Amino acid sequence: MIEQRLQAQFAASIAAKQATQAQALPALARAAQALASALADGYKVLACGNGGSAADAQHFAAELTGRYERERPGLPGIALSVDTSALTAIGNDYGFDRVFAKQVDALGRSGDWLLAISTSGNSTNVIKAIEAAQARGLHVIALTGKSGGAIAKLLRTTDIELRAVSEVTARIQEVHILFLHCLCDAIDELLYPAP
Ligand SMILES: O=C(CO)[C@@H](O)[C@H](O)[C@H](O)[C@H](O)COP(=O)(O)O
Numbered sequence: 001m002i003e004q005r006l007q008a009q010f011a012a013s014i015a016a017k018q019a020t021q022a023q024a025l026p027a028l029a030r031a032a033q034a035l036a037s038a039l040a041d042g043y044k045v046l047a048c049g050n051g052g053s054a055a056d057a058q059h060f061a062a063e064l065t066g067r068y069e070r071e072r073p074g075l076p077g078i079a080l081s082v083d084t085s086a087l088t089a090i091g092n093d094y095g096f097d098r099v100f101a102k103q104v105d106a107l108g109r110s111g112d113w114l115l116a117i118s119t120s121g122n123s124t125n126v127i128k129a130i131e132a133a134q135a136r137g138l139h140v141i142a143l144t145g146k147s148g149g150a151i152a153k154l155l156r157t158t159d160i161e162l163r164a165v166s167e168v169t170a171r172i173q174e175v176h177i178l179f180l181h182c183l184c185d186a187i188d189e190l191l192y193p194a195p
């Protein structure tokens with residue numbers, strides 16, 4: 001019965017969110033405060049990831065530059081997966097591992113934040129983007145899953161890991177989009193509180 005299978009997907013998604021909520025709220029609050037404060041000070045967010053996580057990076061950047069639920073001025077967010085000329089040129093000339101790092105070098109400045117998204121924590125181009133960010137004085141929020149992978153080990157005390165509690169890529173992505181909407185909601189509330 002396909003309905004049973006569908007019901008199991010819902011149950012697994014809900015369970016992943018509940019398990020993550022039990023662990024991730026303090027880090028999520030810290031990430032929201034940090035991003036709101038950086039955006040208020042004129043810094044920007046660069047976001048990157050592969051596949052579904054590239055879509056999540058774009059989704060988040062669009063909610064910063066456009067709006068989330070509340071009318072407010074646009075906020076500076078750039079997804080590093082959207083410029084096909086940059087992706088193909090850097091990929092072709094330097095290798096796919098450098099596609100995000102080279103853009104971080106070009107666009108990032110000290111005080112900005114890199115939002116690095118990887119369900120495994122092991123995508124090399126995301127790892128290299130984090131290394132480039134750290135070298136330039138950007139801070140990092142990493143959305144991970146599973147064991148956090150190599151990314152969890154790379155982060156500094158000033159960086160923030162938001163780890164989805166699941167071993168399944170799709171479930172991790174579903175938690176990640178909840179993280180991102182929570183960040184949007186908190187940024188709006190912190191910077192433009194409802195009257
Ligand atoms: O959306 C999905 C799977 O749900 C895929 O496109 C997935 O994002 C890709 O396989 C990515 O390359 C996985 O990379 P990562 O999350 O391990 O960094």
Ligand SMILES: [Zn+2]
Nearest residue numbers: 051052170173
């Ligand atoms: Zn997917």
